[in-house]
Amino acid sequence: MTRFSGSDRYIAPSDLQLAVNAAVRLQRPLLVKGEPGTGKTQLAEEVARSLGLSLISWHIKSTTKAQQGLYEYDAVSRLRDSQLGDERVHDIANYIVKGKLWEAFTADSPVVLLIDEIDKADIEFPNDLLLELDRMEFYVYETRQTVKAVHRPIVIITSNNEKELPDAFLRRCFFHYINFPERETLKQILHVHHGDIEAELVERALDVFFDIRQQNGIRKKPSTSELIDWLKLLMADEISREALIEKQEAQAIPPLAGALLKNEQDVHLLERLAFMHRRQKG
Structure with a gap:
């Protein structure tokens, strides 16, 4: 895979280039911190563009749960369809809503997965994704299937330092702090x-x-x-x-x-x- 070296519309200092390429080589998520407005989110966009990969973005809110990144079971829709006599109700797979990690794991080719502003979520959010990001797989209980990454995505995680992230999560990441530009x-x-x-x-x-x-x-x-x-x-x-x-x-x-x-x-x-x-x- 081509190494990241910045682009014509994104000035990436040499230490940031090294961090991106090191995370890719180690197959670890790249955790990027820095002041708001220093280009953390844009970094993922430019890494994808420069390497010729698709970008899947998961923008985190205070109400976001880790499970949403894997999948959600839409029980309400299934109940409604059962009341209407819809034949779809007999296959529970019809009510599994795929999350961003599922999309990234099952993509036809490698992608860049952006988990943006992870520190906005609950403190347990990073820990709830430990195994999935480490093993690149997860289990769907409703359908009794295991979803494994066909191609390991390049995972870029951003944080504005609004709260501390768990040590167990940090150990699994390659960390880089974007200093304010000179x-x-x-x-x-x-x-x-x-x-x-x-x-x-x-x-x-x-x-x-x-x-x-x-x-x-x-x-x-x-x-x-x-x-x-x-x-x-x-x-x-x-x-x-x-x-x-x-x-x-x-x-x-x-x-x-x-x-x-x-x-x-x-x-x-x-x-x-x-x-x-x-x-x-x-």
């Missing part, structure tokens, strides 16, 4: 998304962006995805580097800051800092 890497990412963007605008926007991230007391630091959105708005609004400087000096917060700041506490913090700065200058 300035030069961010420039490459911006050029991937925005093409021939004005260099001076990028430099000034990055100055403002990192100033916000480094402020003490910021509750929600702006992420890479929010920087990309902000630059898109700056370009659409034709705000030049000079105008950005002028507006920042004249206003408490940067122009179009709603793309960067996501709560009123952070807005008020920057307003207070700007007010103190103007008093000191005065």
Whole structure:
């Protein structure tokens, strides 16, 4: 299988490339952590695209149960069909709803299976998938069949660190933490998304962006995805580097800051800092 080395639309640092390829070689799930907006979900999409594989995505919610990833028995539909005299009711297999792991295990060719934001689910969720991900098989009690992986999928699991994951689960994964990109890497990412963007605008926007991230007391630091959105708005609004400087000096917060700041506490913090700065200058 071809090794992952990033793509034309995803800048993957060398350590991330090594992590992906190591997990594939070890046949272990790749557990990816990092700040929200650092491209964890997109990583799975780009691994699939660059290796020429299909992607099966399982986006986890707080109410998601591990069993749903395997299969669910639709007893309600079977009861309704029995009341209507439907012949389908005699075969229980008609009421087994396949989950994402079942899809991945029985695919005609290898796939990438994304289990996205696993930390949103109940603390027992990862443990409930231990054996299935380890052995690449599970048992369907209603039909008395064992579903085994025809081709072992590449499993990528993301977490935003909302809660700790069980040690037994962690032992079965290859772990990688995506560090927040450095300035030069961010420039490459911006050029991937925005093409021939004005260099001076990028430099000034990055100055403002990192100033916000480094402020003490910021509750929600702006992420890479929010920087990309902000630059898109700056370009659409034709705000030049000079105008950005002028507006920042004249206003408490940067122009179009709603793309960067996501709560009123952070807005008020920057307003207070700007007010103190103007008093000191005065």
